[in-house]
Amino acid sequence: MRLQHATWQEVEAYLTRHTGIIVPIGSTEQHGPNGLVGTDAICPEAIAWALGERHDVLVAPTQNIGMAQHHLAFPGTLSLAPSTLIAVLRDTIVSLARHGFTHVFFLNGHGGNIATIKAAFAEVYTQRSLDGDDQPLNLSLYSWFSGQRGRELAASLYGDAEGNHATASEVALSWYAAGVEKSVAMSPRLAPKGSADCDADTFRRRFPDGRMGSDPSLAKVEHGKRFLETGVEDAWEAYRAFLAG
Template sequence: MRLQHATWQEVEAYLEREKGIIVPIGSTEQHGPNGLVGTDAICPEAIAWELGERHGVLVAPTQNLGMAQHHLAFPGTISLRPSTLMAVLRDTITSLSGQGFSHILFLNGHGGNIGTMSAAFAEVYAERSMRTGPQPAGELQLTTFNWFLGPRVRELAESLYGDAEGTHATASEVALSWFARPAAVKQVDMSPRIAPRGSAQCDAEEFRRRFPDGRMGSDPSLASVEHGERFLEAGVADLWEVYRAFVTSP
């Protein structure tokens, strides 16, 4: 069930029986020679949409822009400042919690978002705890799940790609994005086959010097649409396990 395809009456009826919602969040950034700029948003969105269809869970619109400043030297990347992303997350949470959603799970597709999301959650909890006067109604639970770190996804990536999986523009995320958007498949020779490894803690110009084609330790030429379907199944299984535990936690 997708929030943007529902009427407000349908959402109200959902809230009478369920209080949980999934918010896919990713980034708009370069993903190497054969990866889509939208990869980090497409992947969690595909997993969340599939889970929503199978299990009747409401899925919010995808937050497509994230904290991607280190990729800005590559055309097509759009980044929010950490402070901007925190404000977007806080307003999203405030909107949903004010309507009765008590368990909000952000399904994340971009490692660069993790620190900012944790800070945003801390701000929300602090505001609720330190408010004077009328207190917010009801409980509020927030959590993040990074689809690419799920146990089934990690096991599959290791079995298919080993050390060639890498840490950015990975074969697994390229494969999943291709399954979700098969018309966008691109076959490109990689040189070197496995990209350099290193840290992304730098400014955009330095990042491009370290990783000239945008990859980090990966060989995404190994990706395929068939692999992407397997990653979707693994991702849905990982997410469903986490989501059920989250919404039933005391």
């Protein structure tokens, strides 16, 4: 069930059965010559929606804009400052906790969000400790691309050409989820490797077409369907462990 498609009465009824919710979070940023700007949000959203349909889990609206300052030299990229994203996530969590959600599972699609999401968790937990709030609240961060089944599938399909950004796996999954496919020649075939710990102009000098160590020309829509299935299996396993823990 998607939160934005439910009435408040349906959400209230859900809370009598379950107090967990999945929040997809990603980014709006360049993904190389053939990758969609929305890739990092489309991928976790597709997995979350499938989980909601298959397992009666409530899915919150996707946080589409993340911390992507290092991609800002490429047109189409949008970024929030870390402090802004922390505030947005904090207010989202506090809103959910007010209604009785005790387990908030962030399903992430962008590596650049990880540090900021963890900082947001620290802000929430710190404020609750200072306020003496002893109501249960558990927060979890899980990145779909870290799942074992998905990593094994990517290794079998692409080997070292999977890379670190604008990867073949995320391009394939986003194509499948969005119902599009883009054929673009890559030159060089395998992108340079390096660090994204830099400002936007430095990033573009290091990675002129936006890719990091990847060859997303290997991506196929039919691969995307397989990545959706492995992504759902991996994320469901992580979500159940979160609830149990």
